[in-house]
Amino acid sequence: MTEPTRIRAQALGEKTTVRVLMNHEMESGQRKDASGKIIPSWYIQEMTVMLNAKVVLTAEFGTSVSKNPYLQFILKGGKAGDKITLSWRDNKGETRSDEASIT
Amino acid sequence: MTLAGLLVGAGYPQFSTAAYNKTSFETKSINEAIKMQGGGVISESKEVLINAPDYAENGAAVAMGVSTFLPDVRKILILIEKNPATLAASFQVSDAVESNFSTRVKMSQTSDVYFVAISSDGRAMYAKKEVKVTIGGCGA
Numbered sequence: 001m002t003e004p005t006r007i008r009a010q011a012l013g014e015k016t017t018v019r020v021l022m023n024h025e026m027e028s029g030q031r032k033d034a035s036g037k038i039i040p041s042w043y044i045q046e047m048t049v050m051l052n053a054k055v056v057l058t059a060e061f062g063t064s065v066s067k068n069p070y071l072q073f074i075l076k077g078g079k080a081g082d083k084i085t086l087s088w089r090d091n092k093g094e095t096r097s098d099e100a101s102i103t
Numbered sequence: 104m105t106l107a108g109l110l111v112g113a114g115y116p117q118f119s120t121a122a123y124n125k126t127s128f129e130t131k132s133i134n135e136a137i138k139m140q141g142g143g144v145i146s147e148s149k150e151v152l153i154n155a156p157d158y159a160e161n162g163a164a165v166a167m168g169v170s171t172f173l174p175d176v177r178k179i180l181i182l183i184e185k186n187p188a189t190l191a192a193s194f195q196v197s198d199a200v201e202s203n204f205s206t207r208v209k210m211s212q213t214s215d216v217y218f219v220a221i222s223s224d225g226r227a228m229y230a231k232k233e234v235k236v237t238i239g240g241c242g243a
């Protein structure tokens with residue numbers, strides 16, 4: 001089960017500021033549970049952002065990215081109503097894709 | 104390919120060709136990680152701008168910002184020298200986005216943090232900053 005990514009994209013002039021909050025444990029693989037066993041790593045490895053179905057940003061994450069990864073970036077262009085789609089894939093092969101419109 | 108695999112591939116075409124650069128996220132060496140991410144000559148640059156705190160009370164989530172007006176940047180990396188694996192994130196800059204990213208990372212202890220801009224000819228320009236951590240974040 002994965003939870004939706006929260007996406008907020010605001011156009012201002014020629015640019016669009018995009019803020020996203022992905023819902024993911026981002027387990028580092030360094031921690032131990034109460035019985036001393038290492039909790040296996042579980043984290044987002046790849047992330048892609050599309051603007052109106054065209055890829056504008058891809059990123060790779062390691063285990064150092066915080067739980068529920070936050071990301072802010074700036075698009076050149078974009079206008080109200082344009083669609084932002086964010087997809088990710090974690091190290092267990094699970095994927096998720098969420099969409100929002102620029103406001 | 105299984106049917107499930109086919110469906111996944113169909114829904115997420117962007118991941119079918121992308122290859123996660125796993126080894127670069129496992130090394131403890133800053134230099135190696137930069138090289139594995141496509142960096143060649145590494146040099147310090149005042150044109151890579153950092154927005155990071157002097158002190159982080161909680162190492163589980165430390166806000167990091169990096170930006171640059173350097174031309175022709177293809178990748179931006181964030182590396183934390185003393186974490187179990189140094190490379191935290193790698194952003195592939197396209198013509199449609201600015202070289203300006205903010206995120207949050209875990210820090211196990213006080214460490215230098217490196218922000219690297221790799222241009223399309225392979226030059227890796229970096230700025231670094233020490234962030235002091237009060238409570239480590241790898242156990243968090």
